[in-house]
Amino acid sequence: MELNLVLLAGGSGQRLWPISSFSKPKQYQRLVSQNETLLESTINRLSDLNPQSIQIICNLDHQKIAQEYLKTFEGSASLLLEPLGRNTAPAIAVSALLSGREKLLLVLPSDHMIEDEASFVKIISAAIPLALEDKLITFGVKLTSPHTGYG
Numbered sequence: 001m002e003l004n005l006v007l008l009a010g011g012s013g014q015r016l017w018p019i020s021s022f023s024k025p026k027q028y029q030r031l032v033s034q035n036e037t038l039l040e041s042t043i044n045r046l047s048d049l050n051p052q053s054i055q056i057i058c059n060l061d062h063q064k065i066a067q068e069y070l071k072t073f074e075g076s077a078s079l080l081l082e083p084l085g086r087n088t089a090p091a092i093a094v095s096a097l098l099s100g101r102e103k104l105l106l107v108l109p110s111d112h113m114i115e116d117e118a119s120f121v122k123i124i125s126a127a128i129p130l131a132l133e134d135k136l137i138t139f140g141v142k143l144t145s146p147h148t149g150y151g
Contacts, residue, residue, distance in 0.1 A: 002051075002052035002053070002103060002104065003049055003050070003051045003052060003104050003106060003128070004051060004052055004053045004054070004055065004099060004103045004104060004105050004106070005043075005046060005051045005053070005054040005055065005105075005106050005108065006054075006055045006057065006092070006095045006099075006105050006106065006107040006108070007039065007042055007043070007054065007055070007056045007057065007108055007109075007110045008057055008088060008091055008092075008107065008108065008109045008110055009025075009027045009028075009039055009056050009057060009058040009062070009066060009110040009111075010057060010058055010059055010082055010085045010091060011025040011026070011027065011059070011085070011111070012025065012059075012085065013025035013026065016029075016031075019031070022061070023061075024065070025062070025111075026038060026111050027039045027042075027110040027111040028062070028065050031113075032113045038110060038111045038112070038113070039056075039066075039069055039110040039111070040069060041113075041114075042108060042109075042110045042111075042112070043069065043073065045114060045117045045120065045121065046106070046108075046121065046124075048121055049106075049121060049124065049125065051075060051106070052075050052076060053075050053076035053077065053078070053103075054070065054073050054075065054076075054077050054078075055077075055078045055079070055080055055095060055099075056069065056070065056078075056079050056080070056110070057079075057080040057082065057091045057094075057095060058079065058080075058081065058082065059081070059082055059085060060081045060082060060083050063079060063081055066079055067079065080094065080095055080098070092107050095107070104128070104131055104132065106124065123139065124139070127139075
């Protein structure tokens with residue numbers, strides 16, 4: 001079964017203002033590296049997994065910016081444009097419905113910093129056989145308390 005990346009690149013650029021803005025939210029900023037944006041880092045760290053396709057879900061207003069990132073991807077690439085942001089669950093649901101059951105989706109935010117990329121890819125690789133058994137796999141940090149600001 002082919003692995004397909006779904007990158008969540010919505011957002012309004014408000015949480016990291018004034019560095020990020022509506023016209024250029026943090027996923028399109030070079031915050032961790034001078035060489036690549038957070039979105040580019042997300043795509044590049046997953047290249048060893050040889051994904052068959054990539055879909056970027058973003059705000060309609062960021063279509064031109066997001067399209068630039070798809071030009072360098074060698075597999076199938078597409079944009080899913082949101083006329084209005086409706087948060088994570090609806091974006092994932094629409095992507096899954098459009099993809100169909102025969103595709104394995106790896107859904108990731110496009111604005112995270114991962115320090116140990118080799119371990120991150122190793123963990124994803126280890127989870128793929130479980131996902132192929134129709135298990136839903138989630139990755140994340142262990143929370144220490146509830147917080148409404150944590151997506």
